[in-house]
Amino acid sequence: MSVTMAVLASGNGSNLQAMIDAIREHRLDAELRIVISDQPKAYALERAKAGKIPTALIASKERAVFEQELASQLRQSGAEWIVLAGFMRILSAPFVAAHRNRIVNIHPSLLPLFPGKDAIGQAWRAGVTETGCTVHYVDEGVDTGPIIRQTKVAIQPGDTLETLTERMHHAEHQLYVEVLRMISEGTI
Ligand code: GAR
Numbered sequence: 001m002s003v004t005m006a007v008l009a010s011g012n013g014s015n016l017q018a019m020i021d022a023i024r025e026h027r028l029d030a031e032l033r034i035v036i037s038d039q040p041k042a043y044a045l046e047r048a049k050a051g052k053i054p055t056a057l058i059a060s061k062e063r064a065v066f067e068q069e070l071a072s073q074l075r076q077s078g079a080e081w082i083v084l085a086g087f088m089r090i091l092s093a094p095f096v097a098a099h100r101n102r103i104v105n106i107h108p109s110l111l112p113l114f115p116g117k118d119a120i121g122q123a124w125r126a127g128v129t130e131t132g133c134t135v136h137y138v139d140e141g142v143d144t145g146p147i148i149r150q151t152k153v154a155i156q157p158g159d160t161l162e163t164l165t166e167r168m169h170h171a172e173h174q175l176y177v178e179v180l181r182m183i184s185e186g187t188i
Contacts (some may be wrong), residue, residue, distance in 0.1 A: 002031040003184040006079035008070075008087040009037055013044025015085035015106060018173035019180065020051040028177055029184045033077040036070065038089055067095045074099075081183060084138065085176070088117075093140040103138040104183075106176050108168050110134060110150055115143035120168050124161050130154050131164075133172045135179040148188060151175045 007016050016035060022028035035048035036056045048055045056073045060066045066089070074082065084105040096103065109119035111134040114126070123131035132152040139145035151171045155164055182188045 002029050003081060004031045004033050004077075004079045005081045005083050005180070006033055006074055006077050007035045007044075007048075007083045007085050009035060009044035009085045010039045010042055010088040011044065011086045013042065013047045013086065014169055015172060015176050016044050017047050018177055019083075019085075020047065020053070022177040022181075024051075028181050030180055033079040034073060036073055038066065038087070044086070063089075063092060067092060071095070071098070082138075083176075083180065090142060091138065091140075096138060096140050101137055104148065104179065105136055105138050105143070105145070106172055107134050107136070107143045108172060109143075110152065111136060111143055111147060119143075120165050121161065124155070124164060128155065131168070133168060133175055135175055149175060149179050 007019065009016050019028065019032065023030055023032065032053045034054045034056060035044060036058060037045050038058055040057055040059060045055050045057065058066055058069045058073070060069065080102065082099055082103040084103065107119060109123055110132040114122040130152055132150055134147055134150045136147045137145045153168055153171050
């Protein structure tokens with residue numbers, strides 16, 4: 001039986017798309033039960049609809065209200081795992097505690113370096129020669145929590161922020177699908 005997942009996304013949803021494609025192409029044995037967004041205009045919602053995945057929009061700016069609705073949607077979906085894919089809200093300590101070791105996130109840096117917003121830009125401006133992406137369990141902090149797997153991405157002499165960003169996204173899509181496959185196989 002497939003592992004069941006809920007995806008939380010605030011933006012473009014390219015990581016979500018990588019999951020949808022991997023499931024369709026039988027590279028990932030998982031069932032996306034619901035895609036939840038906090039942003040009405042998130043393109044991730046369109047991708048979910050195109051992939052025939054149920055969606056929910058939870059727009060409340062008040063964290064307690066937001067999380068109550070989130071918990072209710074998750075419960076109804078029956079999803080075992082919560083997969084954050086460009087979800088730009090911080091989950092409260094009680095919410096995280098209630099789902100400990102069941103929430104994963106992807107972040108575009110080699111954590112603990114460059115947490116927070118615009119991690120690719122942060123690495124670019126810092127002038128490092130190497131960055132990468134991280135999949136980790138979510139805890140109460142911002143982009144903290146035990147690291148599951150990382151991929152390095154070299155910053156090449158001819159790179160611009162745009163070419164680096166493109167390579168980073170490609171690396172993220174591969175890494176996230178790989179980690180979700182490990183989850184689906186029960187190896188993590
Ligand atoms: C991704 O680069 C993801 O790693 C990042 O947001 C982007 C979402 O892209 N997440 C964070 O920075 C979390 N702190 P997507 O909507 O196209 O998947």
